[in-house]
Amino acid sequence: MIRYSLKRLLTAIPVLWIAITVCFFVLRLAPGGPFDGERPLPQTVKDNLAAHYNLDKPLVSQYLIYVGNVAKGDLGPSFITEDFTVSEQIAIGLPYTLKLGGLAFVFSIIVGVSAGIYGALNRNALSDYALASLILAGLVVPNFLVAPVFQLIFGLKLEWFPVGGWGDGSVRFLILPISVLSLPHIARISRLMRGSMIEALNTNFIRTARSKGLSDRAIVWRHALRPALTPIVSYLGPAASYLLTGSLVVESIFGIPGIGRYFISAALNRDYGMVLGTVIFYMVLIMILNLLVDIFYSWLDPRVRTQ
Amino acid sequence: MILRSLKEDIVKDVSGDGALEKPGRSLMQSAMLRLMRNKAAVVSLFVLAALILIALFGPYVIPFNYEDPDWAAFRAPPSLESGHYFGTDQNGRDLLARTLYGTRISLAVAFVATLVSVMIGVTYGAVSGYLGGRVDQAMMRFVDIMYALPYILFVILLMVIFGRNVYLLFAAIGALEWLTMARIVRGQTLSLKEREFIEAARATGLGPAAIIFRHIVPNLSGPVVIYAALTIPEIVVTESFLSYLGFGVQEPLTSLGTLISDGSDVFEVLPWLLWFPASFLILLLLSLLFIGDGLRDAFDTKDHKS
Numbered sequence: 053m054i055r056y057s058l059k060r061l062l063t064a065i066p067v068l069w070i071a072i073t074v075c076f077f078v079l080r081l082a083p084g085g086p087f088d089g090e091r092p093l094p095q096t097v098k099d100n101l102a103a104h105y106n107l108d109k110p111l112v113s114q115y116l117i118y119v120g121n122v123a124k125g126d127l128g129p130s131f132i133t134e135d136f137t138v139s140e141q142i143a144i145g146l147p148y149t150l151k152l153g154g155l156a157f158v159f160s161i162i163v164g165v166s167a168g169i170y171g172a173l174n175r176n177a178l179s180d181y182a183l184a185s186l187i188l189a190g191l192v193v194p195n196f197l198v199a200p201v202f203q204l205i206f207g208l209k210l211e212w213f214p215v216g217g218w219g220d221g222s223v224r225f226l227i228l229p230i231s232v233l234s235l236p237h238i239a240r241i242s243r244l245m246r247g248s249m250i251e252a253l254n255t256n257f258i259r260t261a262r263s264k265g266l267s268d269r270a271i272v273w274r275h276a277l278r279p280a281l282t283p284i285v286s287y288l289g290p291a292a293s294y295l296l297t298g299s300l301v302v303e304s305i306f307g308i309p310g311i312g313r314y315f316i317s318a319a320l321n322r323d324y325g326m327v328l329g330t331v332i333f334y335m336v337l338i339m340i341l342n343l344l345v346d347i348f349y350s351w352l353d354p355r356v357r358t359q
Numbered sequence: 360m361i362l363r364s365l366k367e368d369i370v371k372d373v374s375g376d377g378a379l380e381k382p383g384r385s386l387m388q389s390a391m392l393r394l395m396r397n398k399a400a401v402v403s404l405f406v407l408a409a410l411i412l413i414a415l416f417g418p419y420v421i422p423f424n425y426e427d428p429d430w431a432a433f434r435a436p437p438s439l440e441s442g443h444y445f446g447t448d449q450n451g452r453d454l455l456a457r458t459l460y461g462t463r464i465s466l467a468v469a470f471v472a473t474l475v476s477v478m479i480g481v482t483y484g485a486v487s488g489y490l491g492g493r494v495d496q497a498m499m500r501f502v503d504i505m506y507a508l509p510y511i512l513f514v515i516l517l518m519v520i521f522g523r524n525v526y527l528l529f530a531a532i533g534a535l536e537w538l539t540m541a542r543i544v545r546g547q548t549l550s551l552k553e554r555e556f557i558e559a560a561r562a563t564g565l566g567p568a569a570i571i572f573r574h575i576v577p578n579l580s581g582p583v584v585i586y587a588a589l590t591i592p593e594i595v596v597t598e599s600f601l602s603y604l605g606f607g608v609q610e611p612l613t614s615l616g617t618l619i620s621d622g623s624d625v626f627e628v629l630p631w632l633l634w635f636p637a638s639f640l641i642l643l644l645l646s647l648l649f650i651g652d653g654l655r656d657a658f659d660t661k662d663h664k665s
């Protein structure tokens with residue numbers, strides 16, 4: 053297991069390095085620098101700024117400095133929010149994003165898996181069809197459309213939850229953003245789960261369990277669940293990265309001060325340093341999450357390890 | 360020239376393309392028959408055709424332009440008398456005209472980006488599958504890793520750098536959506552390259568490039584069509600997502616995502632500004648999804664998980 057994880061980690065590093073390199077040089081291709089404002093700056097100020105941000109050095113040494121700093125965990129300065137480095141801004145936003153994303157992750161797994169099992173056990177019943185149409189709605193309606201509708205219904209009309217903001221981070225503030233964020237994943241997971249559960253229930257060992265006289269409940273929980281969960285686990289890696297992209301929208305709409313919102317405003321303000329730093333940070337995060345998912349997967353399904 | 364076409368004919372005969380043609384066609388025909396029996400897919404085909412026709416020709420029929428304000432009607436609710444069937448926005452622009460125009464842009468982005476992604480994906484997958492061995496492993500490993508990355512961030516990065524150019528948006532989305540296609544094509548190629556007609560082509564001395572593009576790629580059309588159909592709705596969502604965030608299509612041009620973004624800001628007071636574009640988007644996505652699912656069921660190749 054340790055060897056497997058190490059191997060995965062070692063393959064991730066060159067990929068990360070290539071991605072950073074490509075992003076760095078592509079950003080430098082961009083027309084206009086970060087300090088081209090409405091008013092032209094005096095030459096000395098420009099020179100000082102360039103020197104401060106190492107922009108006066110040749111491109112290759114700029115690149116080497118940047119990569120060296122990234123390796124040390126320093127993502128460089130933000131060009132617009134002068135008082136904060138990129139790493140500091142990410143550190144400020146991270147707790148919010150992690151809490152939102154983590155809860156949405158757990159929530160969508162629990163709800164999705166239960167809905168999928170329910171659908172598989174009540175196949176072709178009316179409730180299964182109702183569930184299927186709800187799932188379809190979750191798949192088709194994008195989150196930026198669900199969010200304002202939820203805000204209007206649950207926030208303004210019914211006044212159950214606040215329309216936005218973080219408040220003290222209590223559940224009341226989190227329910228709407230979490231539901232919007234997890235809706236498409238609930239849909240995908242329950243769809244996957246329903247299919248794989250039906251498949252698992254049709255296998256020979258389940259027939260054996262049934263002929264042994266086990267109750268339905270025991271069959272589902274003790275025998276069918278584990279094999280049925282494997283496709284869900286392999287979906288978790290992509291799900292994590294979808295959750296991050298989804299949180300871009302959800303954080304902006306609900307006014308949650310997480311990394312996603314910083315990223316959007318940095319991108320709209322052409323804060324190259326911040327955009328590059330956030331992309332790198334997200335990549336590392338996603339890679340770590342994927343690694344964890346893979347390790348979990350190989351624990352769940354030992355056949356993967358031997359490949 | 361003559362020699363070359365003669366050689367091709369021989370290759371064709373040897374490879375048995377002529378003989379394969381018939382079951383191939385009947386496979387396609389039976390798939391189409393199955394598709395026609397799928398009610399959801401047929402209805403969706405009609406809805407999609409109607410949407411495309413309306414988006415293409417509607418703007419010439421209605422008396423309003425998508426960018427010019429109607430000075431007599433600002434924030435007008437939908438009404439039959441004024442001729443603004445979908446109402447107008449805060450700038451007095453006719454929402455029907457804007458929605459149709461937005462649908463047109465969304466469809467254009469979807470088709471062009473899908474085309475780009477198909478071209479990259481098919482080439483990549485076929486080359487990887489045909490060459491096999493180390494090359495294949497390295498190429499597929501790269502795809503695996505790309506899969507894990509949040510590619511929307513890269514699209515946003517590109518949009519930040521190169522400005523919000525619609526054509527670039529087409530290319531950028533397409534250039535990042537080819538991964539699934541590459542995997543499927545590789546899987547198909549792996550089984551295709553063991554077939555006799557490929558061996559025959561190799562025996563006639565054709566190079567790998569010629570074999571890949573003249574003999575393997577044409578035989579991939581079934582799965583490629585299915586997955587292209589499934590890619591389109593994904594790209595429609597991606598485009599509206601980017602436009603919603605402000606990285607996509609810019610004013611006065613518009614897309615469904617931009618319209619929804621504008622509409623959701625004033626949803627409470629001018630609800631029609633959200634409802635109409637939203638219904639168009641959902642209708643479009645639903646019909647595309649059903650057609651894609653219907654195609655997949657009709658072909659039922661079973662190897663879409665490879």
